[in-house]
Amino acid sequence: MRKTAPAGGVPRRAEQRRRPSTAQLAAALGTGALLLGGLSAGAATAARAAHASRGGTVTFAEPPNATPNAIFPIATAGNTAAYNSAIQAELYVPLTFYDATSGKLAFDQRASVAKTIVYSNGDKTVTVTLAKLKWSDGSPVTSRDVQFFFNLVKANKDKWANYVAGQFPDNVATFTIVNPSTFRLTLTTAVNPLWFSGNELSLVTPLPQQAWDLESANGKVGNYDVTTAGAKAVFNYLNGQDNHLATFGTNKLWKVTDGPFALGSWTTGGAVTLEKSSTYDGPDAAHISSVQLLPFTSADAEFNVLRSGGLDYGYVPTSDLSQSKYLESRGYTIKPWNGWAINYSPYNFNNPVLGPTLKQLYVRQALQMAINQPAISRAVWQDEAAPVYGPVPQSPPSPYLSATQKKNPYPFDPSKAKKLLESHGWKIGANGIMTCKSAGSGASQCGAGVKAGTVLALHMLSESGSTQTTNQMEVMQSELASIGVGFQASYAPLNTVLSETAQCKPSQASCSWQMSFFGTQGSWYFSPSPNGDPLFASTGSANFGSYDSPTADKLAVAATTSSNPAALRAWSAYLALQLPAMWLPLPAYQVSAIKDNLKGVSQDPLAGQTIQRWYLSNG
Amino acid sequence: MGRFVVQRAAQAAVVVVLVTIVTFLLLHALPGGPARGILGLKATRIQIEQFNKTNGFDEPLPRQYWSYLVRLLHGNLGTSYKLNQSVASLLVERVPKTLLLTAMSTAVALVLAVPLGVWQALHRHRVGDHVTSSLVLVGYATPAFFLALVLVIVFAEKWPLLPPEAPQGTSISALLAHFSGLVLPIVTGAVTTLAAFSRYVRSSVLDNLAEDYVRTARAKGVSERRIVWIHVLRNSLTSLVALLGYYLPVLFGGAVVVESIYNYPGVGLLFWNAAQQSDYPVLLGVVLVISVATVVGSLAADLAQAAIDPRVRGALR
Numbered sequence: 009m010r011k012t013a014p015a016g017g018v019p020r021r022a023e024q025r026r027r028p029s030t031a032q033l034a035a036a037l038g039t040g041a042l043l044l045g046g047l048s049a050g051a052a053t054a055a056r057a058a059h060a061s062r063g064g065t066v067t068f069a070e071p072p073n074a075t076p077n078a079i080f081p082i083a084t085a086g087n088t089a090a091y092n093s094a095i096q097a098e099l100y101v102p103l104t105f106y107d108a109t110s111g112k113l114a115f116d117q118r119a120s121v122a123k124t125i126v127y128s129n130g131d132k133t134v135t136v137t138l139a140k141l142k143w144s145d146g147s148p149v150t151s152r153d154v155q156f157f158f159n160l161v162k163a164n165k166d167k168w169a170n171y172v173a174g175q176f177p178d179n180v181a182t183f184t185i186v187n188p189s190t191f192r193l194t195l196t197t198a199v200n201p202l203w204f205s206g207n208e209l210s211l212v213t214p215l216p217q218q219a220w221d222l223e224s225a226n227g228k229v230g231n232y233d234v235t236t237a238g239a240k241a242v243f244n245y246l247n248g249q250d251n252h253l254a255t256f257g258t259n260k261l262w263k264v265t266d267g268p269f270a271l272g273s274w275t276t277g278g279a280v281t282l283e284k285s286s287t288y289d290g291p292d293a294a295h296i297s298s299v300q301l302l303p304f305t306s307a308d309a310e311f312n313v314l315r316s317g318g319l320d321y322g323y324v325p326t327s328d329l330s331q332s333k334y335l336e337s338r339g340y341t342i343k344p345w346n347g348w349a350i351n352y353s354p355y356n357f358n359n360p361v362l363g364p365t366l367k368q369l370y371v372r373q374a375l376q377m378a379i380n381q382p383a384i385s386r387a388v389w390q391d392e393a394a395p396v397y398g399p400v401p402q403s404p405p406s407p408y409l410s411a412t413q414k415k416n417p418y419p420f421d422p423s424k425a426k427k428l429l430e431s432h433g434w435k436i437g438a439n440g441i442m443t444c445k446s447a448g449s450g451a452s453q454c455g456a457g458v459k460a461g462t463v464l465a466l467h468m469l470s471e472s473g474s475t476q477t478t479n480q481m482e483v484m485q486s487e488l489a490s491i492g493v494g495f496q497a498s499y500a501p502l503n504t505v506l507s508e509t510a511q512c513k514p515s516q517a518s519c520s521w522q523m524s525f526f527g528t529q530g531s532w533y534f535s536p537s538p539n540g541d542p543l544f545a546s547t548g549s550a551n552f553g554s555y556d557s558p559t560a561d562k563l564a565v566a567a568t569t570s571s572n573p574a575a576l577r578a579w580s581a582y583l584a585l586q587l588p589a590m591w592l593p594l595p596a597y598q599v600s601a602i603k604d605n606l607k608g609v610s611q612d613p614l615a616g617q618t619i620q621r622w623y624l625s626n627g
Numbered sequence: 628m629g630r631f632v633v634q635r636a637a638q639a640a641v642v643v644v645l646v647t648i649v650t651f652l653l654l655h656a657l658p659g660g661p662a663r664g665i666l667g668l669k670a671t672r673i674q675i676e677q678f679n680k681t682n683g684f685d686e687p688l689p690r691q692y693w694s695y696l697v698r699l700l701h702g703n704l705g706t707s708y709k710l711n712q713s714v715a716s717l718l719v720e721r722v723p724k725t726l727l728l729t730a731m732s733t734a735v736a737l738v739l740a741v742p743l744g745v746w747q748a749l750h751r752h753r754v755g756d757h758v759t760s761s762l763v764l765v766g767y768a769t770p771a772f773f774l775a776l777v778l779v780i781v782f783a784e785k786w787p788l789l790p791p792e793a794p795q796g797t798s799i800s801a802l803l804a805h806f807s808g809l810v811l812p813i814v815t816g817a818v819t820t821l822a823a824f825s826r827y828v829r830s831s832v833l834d835n836l837a838e839d840y841v842r843t844a845r846a847k848g849v850s851e852r853r854i855v856w857i858h859v860l861r862n863s864l865t866s867l868v869a870l871l872g873y874y875l876p877v878l879f880g881g882a883v884v885v886e887s888i889y890n891y892p893g894v895g896l897l898f899w900n901a902a903q904q905s906d907y908p909v910l911l912g913v914v915l916v917i918s919v920a921t922v923v924g925s926l927a928a929d930l931a932q933a934a935i936d937p938r939v940r941g942a943l944r
Contacts, residue, residue: 077711086665309890314777415938501903503664549671
């Protein structure tokens, strides 16, 4: 739930999912039957819960200085934080929900509206059958509710924060209701079923058409969404209601839910209470009576309350990890929550001073070999960070991680790194920093575009506010100095770093940044299928450093369209070797402190929450 | 007096407008703009362009400012990019909370600082003066966040007498209903201002004790108690009142640490977070409120001084 952190709020593409679940094999594959068959821990959890006390209230700490601010499941700009989508998923069950807490990526059918997803016609047709669920007003959840969502986002895609041109809903040619519990999507192109179900259908949340298809507060429910104009009006009305936080607890719209929880209260300050739904009749009913999601002005404020025993589920600031024993003595279990993510620092390949230098693969190899990730993890992050060697998350194990990336192609070796630079025409000057002495593109020269006299001194724009990040920068400065590379970090608030780390042309004033870091809580959180085309594709929206590789582009496209995980492994291997960015240790998303009597909690790397599976133990 | 008030009000309006112009220009001079920070890493170029268009960032700066002023004159302070709430509603909720906290901690500090300062002045250069001066200076030098953590550990954990966080209600009555939660924040705020006030009172009383009117009073047989607590204190307070008037923005800003540590979302923290998140409408809204508070505070201080000191009153006529 605390997953907002990286980069000022990870959009729901990467977040709208929940946690492990039952020993249900998420079925089918066959002619395209997809489903990442997920045998998870849910059945065992349910069995244990049967022996535990029912009911009770659990208090949960929201991230510091982050308050839930949206309830409408079609997120608009600025409302995409994970804590919003986690709350929404408890009220409005998503079409598909994936998690990885069982150790591998899995479709969690109990937490989804979809029961089966079948791909046919060469992966160009998707047929979805819905589970039997009902809305709190007694109406069944039907295909029409999915179509309602589809119509709204199609007509308002410019406002939908998760919209990416060419992807959902653009890649759906037709939406056909087969019957109330089955619908069919005809796609514009063949897709990778894993990618489509995990990354696209997981964005869909069936909405109560019978209650929300309104153009105004005083209007009557209709079928306005079937026309573009009507869908725009309905969206504007619902989105307008979403802007009145003070009324969330009383607005009749938000009372119609199909999830295991109903909204109890929602204050403008961000305190949210969810109460067990009395009308939910699905397979994933809540065990506890209610959960209070509490806002905190700072991590210190949260930690004060945690130390006093005032929270059932909180977090330990990394700088206070030394107090873990004390918390354990007060009845807490300390557990890192690791994300399905990577951490990296982009190079600006278009920087007018060092861009040509950074374009040289051997330079990037030398820089990477100078960084001792295990040592940084240990000394700076107190072992609560894991090394990263490529563009695919290192853990949990997945079929997408290439052997090349897994084994770390560029292990820490400063002497080799230094020799590599020296063998390409660089020499350490009087100031202790490497200078290009042999310009040219020959094998023993600095490389194309690198001018003689270029000084290999890097500037890093890093996010401020974290002692660990500052310490990491200082360690990196020391490590890079050992191979003759200058390194200076400056610090700014995360938003400033993100704003300044923009794609640019060498002639632009905004292109002065050379490297940036925005990964105190991880740089990039993935959807279940870790297609990173926005990251390192030449046209990628998050390709901040303007990395340009036709091979990487081809591999990214293949990873999106092929159903074979080998396509993503190829992408992983290629970029692990090519180093489009400097890989850096990935800190735990948060180090959680969970009361010993709170059971059923699983910290999903995909950032979801399944609060309905929490229960309080008597013993 | 009425003319004085009108003149000061006119000056205040000009100051407030100038403050908004300077703040507006400074905010928009920041590189990058707020879009990427607000929308996150995964925002596409189209979404960023849409955000900039929706918020008028694609227009020339003067036009943006003019639009802001027009909205302001219609009572519209805008909507927070981050909090999905109107700036007005945020201020309505947060300002009273900060005012309550700062007013109470200032009151506690004054109640202790005035007699302490007078006592120190009367016992100047004696052991008691040195000891109390040292103690209040220790309090003054102690960072608020450190003091807050110590208080929480002692009074909320070691001896769980008080809650570790402030009350979480959204109305003043709800906050006061859980007054025990306000004790530690008030104490933290009071300790850090106590030293400043008491030193000010001490030196002011010392100055006044050396005045001719004190010697005259003594010669006329006025009791020492009456001299100190009626004549000297009244004269000493005029400068303290002036200090308080100009102290208002400091109190707003100083509340940030207390609000942060004690989970008390007030306007100081709102401003801090908005600055971190490039939430321009909130920044401008808070700056506007603090500007108004500052000019109103200084005006109130002048009027209070006039009420206390007939010489000031005469000068204003």
